[in-house]
Amino acid sequence: MNIHRVEPVKLPTVAALRTRCLELGLAVWNVGPGGDLGPTPTDDLSLAGFLGSPTLRGLLEPVARGWSLTDEPEPVSPVRGMYAIPIRAQTLAGGGRGETLLALALSPTCLEEEWFEVISAMGGLEVRSAQRLVEPMCRHRPESVPALRRTLGWMIDDLARVCDDQVTISGFTRQLTEGFETIDALYYLGRSMNVLSRPREFFDNGVSRLHASMSFGWLAAYFAFEPDAAQVAGDRLLHCGPLPGDPATIVGALRGLLANAPRSGAPVVTSSVPGLPGDVGQVVVLPIVRGERLLGAVLAGDKRGEDPIVSSYDTHLLEAAGGYFGAFLENAMLYARQQAMFMGTLSALTSAIDAKDRYTCGHSSRVAHLSSLIARAAGLGEDAAERLNICGLVHDVGKIGVPEAVLTKPGKLTDEEFGLIKMHPEIGHRILRDIPMLNDVLPGVMHHHERWDGRGYPHGLRAEQIPLVARIVGLADTFDAMSSSRAYRPAMPREKVLAELVRSAGTQLDPALVPLFVTLDLSAYDQMVAVAAPQQPMLVGTQSLPGPVMRPGSIAA
Numbered sequence: 001m002n003i004h005r006v007e008p009v010k011l012p013t014v015a016a017l018r019t020r021c022l023e024l025g026l027a028v029w030n031v032g033p034g035g036d037l038g039p040t041p042t043d044d045l046s047l048a049g050f051l052g053s054p055t056l057r058g059l060l061e062p063v064a065r066g067w068s069l070t071d072e073p074e075p076v077s078p079v080r081g082m083y084a085i086p087i088r089a090q091t092l093a094g095g096g097r098g099e100t101l102l103a104l105a106l107s108p109t110c111l112e113e114e115w116f117e118v119i120s121a122m123g124g125l126e127v128r129s130a131q132r133l134v135e136p137m138c139r140h141r142p143e144s145v146p147a148l149r150r151t152l153g154w155m156i157d158d159l160a161r162v163c164d165d166q167v168t169i170s171g172f173t174r175q176l177t178e179g180f181e182t183i184d185a186l187y188y189l190g191r192s193m194n195v196l197s198r199p200r201e202f203f204d205n206g207v208s209r210l211h212a213s214m215s216f217g218w219l220a221a222y223f224a225f226e227p228d229a230a231q232v233a234g235d236r237l238l239h240c241g242p243l244p245g246d247p248a249t250i251v252g253a254l255r256g257l258l259a260n261a262p263r264s265g266a267p268v269v270t271s272s273v274p275g276l277p278g279d280v281g282q283v284v285v286l287p288i289v290r291g292e293r294l295l296g297a298v299l300a301g302d303k304r305g306e307d308p309i310v311s312s313y314d315t316h317l318l319e320a321a322g323g324y325f326g327a328f329l330e331n332a333m334l335y336a337r338q339q340a341m342f343m344g345t346l347s348a349l350t351s352a353i354d355a356k357d358r359y360t361c362g363h364s365s366r367v368a369h370l371s372s373l374i375a376r377a378a379g380l381g382e383d384a385a386e387r388l389n390i391c392g393l394v395h396d397v398g399k400i401g402v403p404e405a406v407l408t409k410p411g412k413l414t415d416e417e418f419g420l421i422k423m424h425p426e427i428g429h430r431i432l433r434d435i436p437m438l439n440d441v442l443p444g445v446m447h448h449h450e451r452w453d454g455r456g457y458p459h460g461l462r463a464e465q466i467p468l469v470a471r472i473v474g475l476a477d478t479f480d481a482m483s484s485s486r487a488y489r490p491a492m493p494r495e496k497v498l499a500e501l502v503r504s505a506g507t508q509l510d511p512a513l514v515p516l517f518v519t520l521d522l523s524a525y526d527q528m529v530a531v532a533a534p535q536q537p538m539l540v541g542t543q544s545l546p547g548p549v550m551r552p553g554s555i556a557a
């Protein structure tokens with residue numbers, strides 16, 4: 001895909017010359033290599049009868065044949081008042097380089113000549129009518145033929161110069177366009193480097209843009225020489241254009257080529273890559289090196305365009321792009337390690353919360369999973385789904401500040417105890433508010449117990465006053481609370497839970513989200529429940545416990 005294509009150069013054509021000559025009263029024929037005349041040189045049907053007359057052609061063809069036998073054709077007057085003037089078309093498109101053209105000039109007196117009458121008759125024209133039609137052309141006197149010839153020469157020289165200029169301008173335009181595309185591709189790489197959370201997208205788009213901006217038939221990249229790099233970029237060969245072998249062969253060839261190569265990061269131009277076909281032509285291999293580590297490589301081949309030899313321009317561009325790829329890969333690896341550490345810390349934190357109440361074991365992870373499913377179902381995109389996942393993980397972190405005896409109390413809570421429970425969103429908000437990476441999930445932590453009808457806590461927000469992230473986490477929280485056992489009640493069957501959600505749409509829950517939820521694939525969720533189940537205590541005498549506790553303000557606890 002080229003972003004900006006260069007239009008093919010449009011050279012002045014013989015047709016353009018013919019048009020100009022007709023305005024000067026000259027008809028111009030192409031002359032073939034053997035002296036054959038080309039088609040009648042006019043689109044004007046009235047003139048075509050005269051100029052296409054076989055008699056006229058019969059007068060001019062011997063002249064053209066004579067010219068084809070000499071390097072220096074001269075003007076000829078085949079009959080009185082008619083002049084055939086040779087023109088050399090040097091560079092005009094539509095008439096090959098060095099081809100001869102024949103310009104026909106007529107004198108004012110020719111209209112009365114006997115041959116004029118014959119040509120007209122053989123062209124199917126009545127003589128008076130032919131005189132009227134051809135008269136505007138009849139303005140050239142014999143003494144003006146040399147000057148006419150020189151004028152035609154200058155005209156064709158001018159057209160040739162225009163051709164040359166257009167070729168030159170076209171070349172500059174192409175270079176500028178390629179330069180622009182190159183800058184555009186590098187700008188794209190530079191601009192996209194901050195999206196560390198989606199490295200594969202960066203590499204896919206980067207390779208594609210690089211291929212589009214360069215003149216290589218194929219371009220490939222591999223960023224999996226190290227396990228860390230493979231985890232970030234994927235153990236796969238990214239490529240555009242028809243490769244000279246299957247991806248696995250090319251990766252094997254790359255590994256062989258670079259295994260013992262110096263870690264300089266300098267591009268290598270070679271015509272022989274062991275493992276690839278011998279006729280692969282010039283291939284540029286650019287190792288992506290950071291310090292002493294070989295992280296990846298970019299390679300390109302089948303150079304196209306006017307210059308099929310790999311130039312320093314090509315290698316410099318690849319080096320620049322390789323610099324971006326390497327820096328991005330290194331940052332993405334660091335980011336992935338930080339993310340893993342961060343998520344590990346969050347998991348440890350949420351495990352600590354879950355550990356306070358064995359009945360809620362795995363609750364945070366399940367709410368995280370469900371929240372991301374809802375986000376995807378709502379079309380919020382992958383980034384939002386990931387943030388919802390984190391929000392679900394930490395939504396109950398404030399329970400750290402709630403006495404364990406209250407959290408695990410079987411049966412109904414007193415107002416005072418419920419007051420303590422109701423503090424957990426604000427406690428959680430306080431715990432997390434100084435962590436910049438969690439700023440966007442704070443509204444979910446603070447408001448996941450608000451209700452659509454305004455009867456929730458802590459702020460009694462209603463409907464769309466409640467941040468979307470909180471409505472989503474609240475829905476996931478409600479579902480999981482009802483679907484798992486609590487100290488005060490057993491789990492509810494799936495059908496009953498879903499029916500309860502539907503019943504609560506528009507009172508407790510966002511009425512737009514509930515219909516999305518009931519269509520979710522909950523198989524992964526069920527597996528998470530199954531994994532957590534052995535860690536949950538058996539309820540004893542559950543038949544004597546109250547059903548789902550409708551604690552004030554929420555069906556989820």
Ligand SMILES: [Fe+2]
Pocket residue numbers: 395396424448449477557
């Ligand atoms: Fe909560």
